[in-house]
Amino acid sequence: MTAKYRNLFIDLDDTLWAFSENARDSFAEVYVEFDFGRYFDSFEQFYSIYTERNNALWVDYDHGRITKEELNRERFSYPLLKVGVGDPELVHAYMKAFFRIIPTKQKLMPHARDVLEYLNGKYRLYILSNGFRELQSRKLASAGIEGYFRKVILSEDLKVNKPRAEIFYFALSATQSELRESLMIGDSFDTDIAGARGVGMDQVFYNHRHRTELPFRPTYEVASLTELFDLL
Known part of the structure; x- marks a missing residue:
């Protein structure tokens, strides 16, 4: 894979x-x-x-x-x-x-740094977030993970939020990425997963809240970021 x-x-x-x-x-x-x-x-x-x-x-x-x-x-x-x-x-x-x-604040999700270290160099990594421009870059810097990402793409850049298709197409264009070679990883089913599916992008649902009833089956589902070691 x-x-x-x-x-x-x-x-x-x-x-x-x-x-x-x-x-x-x-x-x-x-x-x-x-x-x-x-x-x-x-x-x-x-x-x-x-x-x-x-x-x-x-x-x-x-x-x-x-x-x-x-x-x-x-x-x-x-x-x-x-x-x-x-x-x-x-x-x-x-x-x-x-x-x-x-x-x-510097707390990361469990195993986040180890997973980023593993993915770095194997893939082109980008942040795609609905968060605010004045905060997200500072969060990345405080946690010491800003260096893993080639670009930080925020909904404020386009004034359109996930799950709208426009923000995903914008992200693909801004990073010169092919849709068929791209994967969205996120914990929000309604914004990350549904939004990516809406444009035909494969998805990994990070289901750390153990949500059981889903409107559709995502491409992949993990309960821990460590599962990305085997998946990717």
């Missing part, structure tokens, strides 16, 4: 860079910095309120139903509004602090 692919397009957040863990750690620092114990019973209460709304808003953002500005305004204001705190200045301040802290 090694000879079949030349180009690997890899999602960043929660595929290589441990976004969920790093975000939680960043919010824990923000919670203390802004004394949110005044408003919430615990950090767990705050973070569960934030996460529930944040997840829904990202679905809307990925499908182009809301803007980046609306996403950020809504997800950061929501937890405080839920406990009766309507303070736009506080929301802006803690949002700014979060964005200052999170790109400094």
Whole structure:
């Protein structure tokens, strides 16, 4: 199978860079910095309120139903509004602090560095992410993995998010990659896998959340990045 692919397009957040863990750690620092114990019973209460709304808003953002500005305004204001705190200045301040802290975090998904070391040189590696330009490059640098990638392609470059076909065609064009020689690796079935399938690109679904009901069978499915050693 090694000879079949030349180009690997890899999602960043929660595929290589441990976004969920790093975000939680960043919010824990923000919670203390802004004394949110005044408003919430615990950090767990705050973070569960934030996460529930944040997840829904990202679905809307990925499908182009809301803007980046609306996403950020809504997800950061929501937890405080839920406990009766309507303070736009506080929301802006803690949002700014979060964005200052999170790109400094270094946690990677299990075995990510070993897998990148294995793939490097055998394939042309590219990041394909819906994340924000001002954060993604800094995340890669903080984690020490920026050197593995020939190019970082972000949805903001085209103002179109995965799973839209345009961002995949843009990525192929920007990297001079042939579709039949390309493979998408990601943890989001709805954006990475469905999007790649929509343009006829093979996919590896990194199913670390052990999702059981899938709308269709991806080209490949792995529960651990270590399975890429045998697959690729």
